[in-house]
Amino acid sequence: MAQTRINVPALYAALDAARKSKSLSWRQLAAEVGCSPSTMTRLANGYRPDADAFMTLTQWLKMPAETFWISETEESQDEEPELLAEVGVLLRARKDLGEEERQHLQNVLEAAMKLHATQRAARNR
16 A cells, blocks of 8 residues: 655745745744644644644645645656646636636746746757
């Protein structure tokens, strides 16, 4: 049976993005979420949260816990899903975005990815 564990870097990145969007310090974020600041420090150092903290964090993020799961079979796969396709699904699911806003965000991400690919190709020459 494949073992499933928490993708701590992804969880930390999601929390960091939410923290920045709300202009909160890590201590303020911990207070808003309802967990200890040491939980945030442990995440920053790559340690998994306990089950209660994990559920509290994912509920505060309003994201399904499965978003942050990694199974052994997924780790062994080199191929990732198409990022723009994944983001497109997430953007369409947002009720707080209009169609014009969704398209704008998708265009910005697409332009950033093209720029990154061009820069990567230049470095590899």
